[in-house]
Structures are given as structure tokens and as C-alpha cells.
Amino acid sequence: MYVERAPHAELAGRISWLWEQVAESDGSQLVVPDAAVDLIWGPGGLHVAGPDTGPMPTPMRAGDVYVGVRFHPGATGALFGVPLEELRDQRVPVSALGGVMRDLEARLGPSGRTGESPEVRAAVRRAMVGAVTERWGETPAPDAAAPAMATALRAGRSVREVAWELGFSERQLHRRSLASFGYSPKVLQRIVRFQRALRMARAGRPLAEVAFASGYADQAHLANDVKRLSGVTMGTLLT
Known part of the structure; x- marks a missing residue:
């Protein structure tokens, strides 16, 4: 349950x-x-x-x-x-x-x-x-820029583009990403892209379409990333 x-x-x-x-x-x-x-x-x-x-x-x-x-x-x-x-x-x-x-x-x-x-x-x-x-109530609030970081990286922006859009240097973005998520921006990007692809696949969209919409080079790139992050295939995750 x-x-x-x-x-x-x-x-x-x-x-x-x-x-x-x-x-x-x-x-x-x-x-x-x-x-x-x-x-x-x-x-x-x-x-x-x-x-x-x-x-x-x-x-x-x-x-x-x-x-x-x-x-x-x-x-x-x-x-x-x-x-x-x-x-x-x-x-x-x-x-x-x-x-x-x-x-x-x-x-x-x-x-x-x-x-x-x-x-x-x-x-x-x-x-x-x-x-x-x-x-x-006893600790500082989280970084207000954290949601924008994740959203931009999920949308397929490069780390350099996200830093520029938020008004940070790449070094600042790296530091703030580590503090907010525990990941570097590149690792965060890989994970939020994987989760976006998983949501699309669970909604029944074809994997070739999922790969393109999620910013992967092709379906093989999607399959490799899924295996690296989950240890199993997309088919196994979906079942």
C-alpha cells in the first residue's frame, strides 16, 4: 500500500x-x-x-x-x-x-x-x-532562483544560457546549484531531463517523440541516459 x-x-x-x-x-x-x-x-x-x-x-x-x-x-x-x-x-x-x-x-x-x-x-x-x-522558521529561506534554474535546465537550455538568463556567472550558477540541489548544473540538467522524459513516456507518447521533446540527440541517447540513471531500461521503468 x-x-x-x-x-x-x-x-x-x-x-x-x-x-x-x-x-x-x-x-x-x-x-x-x-x-x-x-x-x-x-x-x-x-x-x-x-x-x-x-x-x-x-x-x-x-x-x-x-x-x-x-x-x-x-x-x-x-x-x-x-x-x-x-x-x-x-x-x-x-x-x-x-x-x-x-x-x-x-x-x-x-x-x-x-x-x-x-x-x-x-x-x-x-x-x-x-x-x-x-x-x-529558524533557518534562511532557500535560494529564490532555484526553481528558475531547474525550469530552464529542464527546458533544454545549456548551462551557459541559464547562467546568462539568470544574471549569474557560470561559477555562481555552479555554486548555487550545489547549495540548492546537491548537484552541479550539468548533473541537475541530466536528472530533470530524465524525469521529463519518464513523465512523457508514462503518458503513452512514443519513445522517439519523447527523446526529441526532452532534448536528447536521438532515441539511443535517451536509452543510454535512462540506463545510466536508473540501472534499467525505460520499458522496465514503465512496467
């Missing part, structure tokens, strides 16, 4: 959605790069996931319970007290973040493996959102 919920309107600019999952069987779930970061409560306790640059298979056992907060790319700001690039391709316990949200971690503990009740999951979700909101 997997469920997504929209955040309250006042948090919609920074939180994409709130989610919860109870694993129905033993197995592994493939997580692919999307430039997002999650705060997750699970069997291992409270931890931060991402941002990823490659496939991250996540082993699960039947009954494992997860509750998560998914943040918009570039919207975490200084929430976790460490540079995002230090969290890249990592799953980091909150206990390793220098005291950030330690009280929440101690209060929640690890999730159970018996399908915690909906009431328990709802209480955990409220506690996580409350801690995030309180922490944001």
Missing part, C-alpha cells in the same frame, strides 16, 4: 507531497534520481534520503512501515544543517545531523513491522511536518 497526500496550502511551495507505505511483500523497490530529498520514518528510524545521482534499490520486508515528507527540488534550504552535496547518494540518520530534529527522532523511534495503524501514521506525519515547519 502506497498513499500520497497534498500538504497544507502554506507548505505547498516547499513540500511536494506527504506519503506513506506499508510493504505488502518482501522485495526491493527501485528509487531513481529526481532531484528531490525526503525525510523518512521507517524501520531504521528517522533519516534523510537523497539527492540521488543513480539507482537506489531499497530492500523491504512485508509489513515494513514508512512515512515520508517529499520536498520540492531546491526547497529544503538549510533544513538539515549540512550542505546538500554531503547528503548526495546517501541515506543519513537524523542522529548524524548534529542535533537537527533530534527531539523528533527520539520521540518517534523506529517504525514497527506490523502495519502501524492509520492513526499512528497520521500522528507521525503531523509530527514530522511540525518539526520541519519549526526548523524552517
Whole structure:
């Protein structure tokens, strides 16, 4: 069982959605790069996931319970007290973040493996959102240029063009991209282009058309990038 919920309107600019999952069987779930970061409560306790640059298979056992907060790319700001690039391709316990949200971690503990009740999951979700909101009130706002960076790179602009359009030097763009997303602009571009292509393919558009519309040189270029970022083919992702 997997469920997504929209955040309250006042948090919609920074939180994409709130989610919860109870694993129905033993197995592994493939997580692919999307430039997002999650705060997750699970069997291992409270931890931060991402941002990823490659496939991250996540082993699960039947009954494992997860509750998560998914943040918009570039919207975490200084929430976790460490540079995002230090969290890249990592799953980091909150206990390793220098005291950030330690009280929440101690209060929640690890999730159970018996399908915690909906009431328990709802209480955990409220506690996580409350801690995030309180922490944001104590830290600087995220870079206001972050959404424009991601949008321009997703649209196929070159790094040089994006820097010029935003009034930055390429060095400034690189620094601000690392701070906001944990990626260099070129890596961010590859990931948002991949996600755009995946959305189009899931909508049923032919892959040759998807490749052209997403800014790939051809369908082979799309296939190679998908395999590099996800570890599987587009066909596997779609099924």
C-alpha cells in the first residue's frame, strides 16, 4: 500500500507531497534520481534520503512501515544543517545531523513491522511536518532562483544560457546549484531531463517523440541516459 497526500496550502511551495507505505511483500523497490530529498520514518528510524545521482534499490520486508515528507527540488534550504552535496547518494540518520530534529527522532523511534495503524501514521506525519515547519522558521529561506534554474535546465537550455538568463556567472550558477540541489548544473540538467522524459513516456507518447521533446540527440541517447540513471531500461521503468 502506497498513499500520497497534498500538504497544507502554506507548505505547498516547499513540500511536494506527504506519503506513506506499508510493504505488502518482501522485495526491493527501485528509487531513481529526481532531484528531490525526503525525510523518512521507517524501520531504521528517522533519516534523510537523497539527492540521488543513480539507482537506489531499497530492500523491504512485508509489513515494513514508512512515512515520508517529499520536498520540492531546491526547497529544503538549510533544513538539515549540512550542505546538500554531503547528503548526495546517501541515506543519513537524523542522529548524524548534529542535533537537527533530534527531539523528533527520539520521540518517534523506529517504525514497527506490523502495519502501524492509520492513526499512528497520521500522528507521525503531523509530527514530522511540525518539526520541519519549526526548523524552517529558524533557518534562511532557500535560494529564490532555484526553481528558475531547474525550469530552464529542464527546458533544454545549456548551462551557459541559464547562467546568462539568470544574471549569474557560470561559477555562481555552479555554486548555487550545489547549495540548492546537491548537484552541479550539468548533473541537475541530466536528472530533470530524465524525469521529463519518464513523465512523457508514462503518458503513452512514443519513445522517439519523447527523446526529441526532452532534448536528447536521438532515441539511443535517451536509452543510454535512462540506463545510466536508473540501472534499467525505460520499458522496465514503465512496467
